[in-house]
Amino acid sequence: MTVTLKDIARQVGVSVTTVSRALAGYNDVAAGTRQRIQEAAAELGYSPNITAQRLQKRRTDTLGFIMPTFGPRFSDPFFSEFIAGIGNEAAAHDYDLLVSTHAPDSQGEQKAYQRAVKRGWVDGLIVVRTRENDARIKLLHEHHFPFVVFGRTNDALDYPYVDEDSEAGMRLLVQHFIDLGHRRIGLITSPPGLMFGRYRLQSFHDTMGDNGLPIQPEWIVEGALTQRSGAEAAGQLLALDPRPTAIIGGNDLMAIGAINRIQQIGLKAGQDIAVGGFDDVPSAAYMSPPLTTLHQPIYKIGRDTCAMLIDLINGRLPTTTHILLTPSLIIRASSGQSIL
Amino acid sequence: MTVTLKDIARQVGVSVTTVSRALAGYNDVAAGTRQRIQEAAAELGYSPNITAQRLQKRRTDTLGFIMPTFGPRFSDPFFSEFIAGIGNEAAAHDYDLLVSTHAPDSQGEQKAYQRAVKRGWVDGLIVVRTRENDARIKLLHEHHFPFVVFGRTNDALDYPYVDEDSEAGMRLLVQHFIDLGHRRIGLITSPPGLMFGRYRLQSFHDTMGDNGLPIQPEWIVEGALTQRSGAEAAGQLLALDPRPTAIIGGNDLMAIGAINRIQQIGLKAGQDIAVGGFDDVPSAAYMSPPLTTLHQPIYKIGRDTCAMLIDLINGRLPTTTHILLTPSLIIRASSGQSIL
DNA sequence: ACCATCTTCCAAAACGTTTTGGAAGATGAG
DNA sequence: CTCATCTTCCAAAACGTTTTGGAAGATGGT
Numbered sequence: 001m002t003v004t005l006k007d008i009a010r011q012v013g014v015s016v017t018t019v020s021r022a023l024a025g026y027n028d029v030a031a032g033t034r035q036r037i038q039e040a041a042a043e044l045g046y047s048p049n050i051t052a053q054r055l056q057k058r059r060t061d062t063l064g065f066i067m068p069t070f071g072p073r074f075s076d077p078f079f080s081e082f083i084a085g086i087g088n089e090a091a092a093h094d095y096d097l098l099v100s101t102h103a104p105d106s107q108g109e110q111k112a113y114q115r116a117v118k119r120g121w122v123d124g125l126i127v128v129r130t131r132e133n134d135a136r137i138k139l140l141h142e143h144h145f146p147f148v149v150f151g152r153t154n155d156a157l158d159y160p161y162v163d164e165d166s167e168a169g170m171r172l173l174v175q176h177f178i179d180l181g182h183r184r185i186g187l188i189t190s191p192p193g194l195m196f197g198r199y200r201l202q203s204f205h206d207t208m209g210d211n212g213l214p215i216q217p218e219w220i221v222e223g224a225l226t227q228r229s230g231a232e233a234a235g236q237l238l239a240l241d242p243r244p245t246a247i248i249g250g251n252d253l254m255a256i257g258a259i260n261r262i263q264q265i266g267l268k269a270g271q272d273i274a275v276g277g278f279d280d281v282p283s284a285a286y287m288s289p290p291l292t293t294l295h296q297p298i299y300k301i302g303r304d305t306c307a308m309l310i311d312l313i314n315g316r317l318p319t320t321t322h323i324l325l326t327p328s329l330i331i332r333a334s335s336g337q338s339i340l
Numbered sequence: 341m342t343v344t345l346k347d348i349a350r351q352v353g354v355s356v357t358t359v360s361r362a363l364a365g366y367n368d369v370a371a372g373t374r375q376r377i378q379e380a381a382a383e384l385g386y387s388p389n390i391t392a393q394r395l396q397k398r399r400t401d402t403l404g405f406i407m408p409t410f411g412p413r414f415s416d417p418f419f420s421e422f423i424a425g426i427g428n429e430a431a432a433h434d435y436d437l438l439v440s441t442h443a444p445d446s447q448g449e450q451k452a453y454q455r456a457v458k459r460g461w462v463d464g465l466i467v468v469r470t471r472e473n474d475a476r477i478k479l480l481h482e483h484h485f486p487f488v489v490f491g492r493t494n495d496a497l498d499y500p501y502v503d504e505d506s507e508a509g510m511r512l513l514v515q516h517f518i519d520l521g522h523r524r525i526g527l528i529t530s531p532p533g534l535m536f537g538r539y540r541l542q543s544f545h546d547t548m549g550d551n552g553l554p555i556q557p558e559w560i561v562e563g564a565l566t567q568r569s570g571a572e573a574a575g576q577l578l579a580l581d582p583r584p585t586a587i588i589g590g591n592d593l594m595a596i597g598a599i600n601r602i603q604q605i606g607l608k609a610g611q612d613i614a615v616g617g618f619d620d621v622p623s624a625a626y627m628s629p630p631l632t633t634l635h636q637p638i639y640k641i642g643r644d645t646c647a648m649l650i651d652l653i654n655g656r657l658p659t660t661t662h663i664l665l666t667p668s669l670i671i672r673a674s675s676g677q678s679i680l
Numbered sequence: 681a682c683c684a685t686c687t688t689c690c691a692a693a694a695c696g697t698t699t700t701g702g703a704a705g706a707t708g709a710g
Numbered sequence: 711c712t713c714a715t716c717t718t719c720c721a722a723a724a725c726g727t728t729t730t731g732g733a734a735g736a737t738g739g740t
Binding site (some may be wrong): 002048049050052054055060062069075076077079080081084087088091096097098099100101114115118119120121227253256259260281282285286287288299 | 407
């Protein structure tokens with residue numbers, strides 16, 4: 001069937017050892033012998049079996065990425081860009097990328113992490129969308145398994161991570177709206193338990209407070225990170241009396257949903273109601289109105305996270321294991337003009 | 341370090357064989373012995389090493405998906421939804437999914453396919469975005485390697501595929517515009533060499549011809565499947581005199597870019613210029629105006645493709661290996677009213 | 681002619697699992 | 711008591727590779 005070292009050995013009339021060492025470039029093989037072996041290998045079309053190499057080397061040269069997906073069918077531009085980032089970086093270092101989709105805290109997710117930790121499934125893991133009391137991180141940490149996280153947790157554990165400074169981001173956005181004269185600002189939050197939502201919500205409170213502005217509880221509505229849920233949440237906010245003059249989406253997808261709902265009831269986003277988002281997804285700049293948002297360099301974050309993990313796996317401690325990136329506020333038409 | 345069969349065998353005082361067979365549930369193990377083995381396994385926290393199992397079984401239980409990406413940094417909602425589809429289906433059958441990103445026809449891509457074919461990298465491959473004279477398909481076909489394709493090629497080769505009927509889709513969309521009274525219709529095509537672009541272009545020509553409508557060469561502009569390129573191409577179309585009254589994007593991303601450019605120069609998409617796209621990406625319904633487009637059930641296509649591949653790998657010939665899905669036209673505000 | 685040193689090769693072990701082909705002892709039928 | 715049949719176990723081989731620890735023969739210096 002497929003060609004093995006044994007086949008070459010038989011054809012050339014040497015031992016498997018010699019074939020292996022000849023092809024690996026050791027210098028204890030006579031030039032002529034090596035020549036004949038190389039020719040035979042080329043002729044037979046030999047390529048070493050990956051699984052056998054992995055067993056022998058006790059490493060898989062594979063990285064794992066377990067995507068936490070809400071609901072079976074889902075689509076989030078964040079993930080394709082992030083995968084492109086880690087995928088390219090991994091490929092550059094000759095690592096494979098194993099991708100698995102599982103609902104957060106589901107049995108399937110737990111099994112996947114167990115396989116990594118106990119069964120030599122992959123050499124390291126990339127963890128995203130941190131949760132409060134994140135069981136994944138506890139597990140990996142106590143098994144001393146190599147991993148890097150995009151996000152932080154509320155544990156006291158020390159582990160390498162890359163994160164965006166959600167607090168700073170939200171502060172920029174809220175202050176921007178306040179400076180434009182807004183006083184009643186609605187917020188569409190992400191599902192509970194997600195750390196980044198927690199930081200953003202906290203910062204929303206803080207920034208409003210620092211400006212001496214009270215917050216009505218009904219200004220804060222929960223969404224599910226999708227356009228549809230953003231539209232629904234916006235519907236609730238727009239039904240308030242008085243209604244908010246600005247709406248912040250916990251991510252761009254929800255902000256896009258909000259804009260849609262605003263137009264639907266006959267108002268103009270960016271004129272009657274200001275809107276802002278988080279992420280700067282590719283479509284954000286092409287909406288009408290274009291969406292004011294906080295730019296996160298997702299692709300770069302993916303690359304950096306992956307590079308850090310590879311260093312970790314190979315025992316090269318990264319110089320810094322805690323990276324906090326400040327998102328930059330991209331002001332576009334959806335935040336409108338001053339209403340003062 | 342990690343626990344192996346040997347460790348359990350030593351602790352219980354039996355052979356490795358017996359441990360293996362006890363845990364695998366064979367009935368040639370005494371009840372008491374099995375009990376002690378199971379307890380020891382639980383106590384030591386044993387889980388079988390995946391790589392060793394794979395070597396022994398000569399199968400990886402892993403599927404490969406090599407994403408053809410244009411440019412290093414990229415983001416296409418098509419891929420995240422497609423990955424979710426194949427990922428979930430794969431997980432349901434206990435298969436892993438290996439994802440690799442490579443530029444089309446690049447060296448890296450070729451190497452990846454070689455690894456699959458010759459080195460036991462994965463048990464099967466999913467191929468997408470077929471190209472003219474697609475080298476990937478020729479390679480896989482001549483090596484009798486299990487694979488399923490999303491898309492068709494111009495080869496005479498027989499292989500299993502799932503595809504959307506681009507010709508039917510384009511016909512629906514063009515006819516829709518013609519019925520609304522449009523006579524000058526611009527088309528933003530995908531990069532050359534991509535089969536789906538070829539079908540769409542051909543069908544564009546055919547449908548216009550069938551309606552007795554001539555096509556000016558300058559109505560057809562090439563894009564790169566991104567919002568930005570769609571905006572640029574639309575810019576060219578809008579500069580024509582007389583300019584087209586309708587613009588079709590080769591995919592939704594380019595249609596979204598076109599809408600953006602239309603608004604930018606002070607015209608109203610869906611009123612002054614009709615716009616249509618392909619794919620029905622999640623954002624399409626939330627644009628303003630919402631985008632008329634051809635809905636492709638990407639998630640389902642991913643699942644079906646993957647299911648077919650798994651059948652193939654396990655020697656269960658799927659009943660049908662050629663599936664052609666007709667996209668449905670979703671009419672939204674961007675196609676506007678009749679202009680007659 | 682003898683010993684030391686190179687050069688070239690390979691058998692065996694190892695990675696951790698599953699499968700094959702018995703073997704030893706217990707049980708039961710006659 | 712004898713032979714056949716179960717029950718329970720295991721040594722060895724296998725998957726395909728890499729590494730270890732020599733061994734045999736060639737070379738060269740004296």
